[in-house]
Amino acid sequence: xxxxxxxxxxxxxxxxxxxxxxxxxxxxxxxxxxxxxxxxxxxxxxxxxxxxxxxxxxxxxxxxxxxxxxxxxxxxxxxxxxxxxxxxxxxxxxxxxxxxxxxxxxxxxxxxxxxxxxxxxxxxxxxxxxxxxxxxxxxxxxxxxxxxxxxxxxxxxxxxxxxxxxxxxxxxxxxxxxxxxxxxxxxxxxxxxxxxxxxxxxxxxxxxxx
Amino acid sequence: xxxxxxxxxxxxxxxxxxxxxxxxxxxxxxxxxxxxxxxxxxxxxxxxxxxxxxxxxxxxxxxxxxxxxxxxxxxxxxxxxxxxxxxxxxxxxxxxxxxxxxxxxxxxxxxxxxxxxxxxxxxxxxxxxxxxxxxxxxxxxxxxxxxxxxxxxxxxxxxxxxxxxxxxxxxxxxxxxxxxxxxxxxxxxxxxxxxxxxxxxxxxxxxxxx
DNA sequence: TTTTAAGTAACTCTTTCGTGGTACCGACGA
DNA sequence: TCGTCGGTACCACGAAAGAGTTACTTAAAA
Numbered sequence: 243x244x245x246x247x248x249x250x251x252x253x254x255x256x257x258x259x260x261x262x263x264x265x266x267x268x269x270x271x272x273x274x275x276x277x278x279x280x281x282x283x284x285x286x287x288x289x290x291x292x293x294x295x296x297x298x299x300x301x302x303x304x305x306x307x308x309x310x311x312x313x314x315x316x317x318x319x320x321x322x323x324x325x326x327x328x329x330x331x332x333x334x335x336x337x338x339x340x341x342x343x344x345x346x347x348x349x350x351x352x353x354x355x356x357x358x359x360x361x362x363x364x365x366x367x368x369x370x371x372x373x374x375x376x377x378x379x380x381x382x383x384x385x386x387x388x389x390x391x392x393x394x395x396x397x398x399x400x401x402x403x404x405x406x407x408x409x410x411x412x413x414x415x416x417x418x419x420x421x422x423x424x425x426x427x428x429x430x431x432x433x434x435x436x437x438x439x440x441x442x443x444x445x446x447x448x449x450x451x452x
Numbered sequence: 453x454x455x456x457x458x459x460x461x462x463x464x465x466x467x468x469x470x471x472x473x474x475x476x477x478x479x480x481x482x483x484x485x486x487x488x489x490x491x492x493x494x495x496x497x498x499x500x501x502x503x504x505x506x507x508x509x510x511x512x513x514x515x516x517x518x519x520x521x522x523x524x525x526x527x528x529x530x531x532x533x534x535x536x537x538x539x540x541x542x543x544x545x546x547x548x549x550x551x552x553x554x555x556x557x558x559x560x561x562x563x564x565x566x567x568x569x570x571x572x573x574x575x576x577x578x579x580x581x582x583x584x585x586x587x588x589x590x591x592x593x594x595x596x597x598x599x600x601x602x603x604x605x606x607x608x609x610x611x612x613x614x615x616x617x618x619x620x621x622x623x624x625x626x627x628x629x630x631x632x633x634x635x636x637x638x639x640x641x642x643x644x645x646x647x648x649x650x651x652x653x654x655x656x657x658x659x660x661x662x
Numbered sequence: 663t664t665t666t667a668a669g670t671a672a673c674t675c676t677t678t679c680g681t682g683g684t685a686c687c688g689a690c691g692a
Numbered sequence: 693t694c695g696t697c698g699g700t701a702c703c704a705c706g707a708a709a710g711a712g713t714t715a716c717t718t719a720a721a722a
Contacts, residue, residue: 259566265470268470402649416669420669435614436614438614617678617679629701632679632680633701647680
């Protein structure tokens with residue numbers, strides 16, 4: 243309430259200059275907002291945040307150096323009260339989950355209309371959290387799912403590379419039988435009928451990238 | 453040459469409002485360019501082109517109704533001399549190939565710096581074609597590759613869905629042996645050692661989406 | 663300390679996949 | 693008219709994958 247008369251100071255982090263321009267145009271058209279800086283990399287974002295300590299930060303997920311989530315974590319260990327909005331094309335429920343768990347105040351899509359963006363900025367600045375319904379839905383869909391273990395993801399990555407169980411076993415220094423056990427668990431957790439579908443599902447959900 | 457003194461009239465087609473804003477800001481900062489309209493869908497693009505007949509069109513690949521390539525084809529059947537730049541995040545060499553074959557004058561990435569964008573717009577307006585080196589490279593890599601046939605892509609999609617050969621056969625009303633023959637050809641053409649790798653490669657190259 | 667989760671391993675058995683070869687047919691172009 | 697290409701089909705064989713079961717170890721959690 244006392245803030246409502248103040249200008250919201252915003253930091254924008256995205257490696258796409260075109261999109262940064264768009265965000266800048268939207269924000270600067272709002273009388274109660276000011277874009278204080280823009281960063282193109284995670285490290286630049288951390289540094290700019292330290293300098294300026296903006297009220298709200300818009301953070302892209304994919305950055306050239308570190309991931310947006312890692313950059314957010316770095317910022318939030320220094321400034322626990324930092325209010326960060328993840329702004330990205332949808333990457334699957336796993337990324338969303340990680341981002342929110344790591345303290346993101348909102349997770350918005352780059353495809354949304356500008357008026358939604360400014361609205362969310364105001365809400366986050368006011369201390370609220372916000373996740374759009376379509377993202378919340380995909381998040382809810384997998385709430386009860388067991389997450390893959392690190393080893394399972396390792397195996398899955400090798401599977402996506404077209405390796406046979408025997409080859410995966412060699413590379414991970416385990417037996418082929420163990421690989422099979424991992425594959426069984428992976429397919430159970432993902433609800434896949436075979437390794438091929440497991441890849442498809444894992445990619446859709448953002449568990450692995452191709 | 454006679455055009456060089458004139459203003460370049462531009463149509464921007466993209467369903468992301470944020471990006472449209474960015475493009476608008478860039479273009480309108482150029483004294484020799486004018487953004488005459490923006491469209492968010494393929495059909496809107498076709499209609500706006502008819503009305504305004506811009507000198508250069510910036511076209512996104514993914515649109516809500518038809519694909520950017522289909523929209524371009526529709527425009528170019530009416531206006532064969534239309535100068536269209538595909539502006540997109542990289543989707544794999546297959547899409548690039550299709551776009552250029554269908555008459556795109558340039559294929560640019562949304563991640564590029566604004567100065568490249570305006571430079572390409574000027575070059576395309578001057579009648580030149582332009583494809584950035586990284587895209588040209590991935591295009592060249594698969595120049596000698598045989599393209600998958602329509603039926604092969606059908607089969608591949610079903611494979612990505614986790615279907616067994618027998619199930620695919622039933623759904624496509626062919627025998628399991630025929631499915632195997634298609635799979636053989638698919639793996640040969642893609643250079644994959646098994647169906648799982650075939651999916652991974654096909655997704656990377658933009659042949660199928662997950 | 664007891665329990666649980668993750669990772670490892672072995673064995674059997676069935677199903678599916680991938681490879682080889684051969685062959686027919688319709689459409690399209692030279 | 694003669695190839696070529698795309699799509700279809702069958703057969704046989706060996707190589708993988710997947711299902712089911714049991715079991716040991718380590719590390720973390722209760």
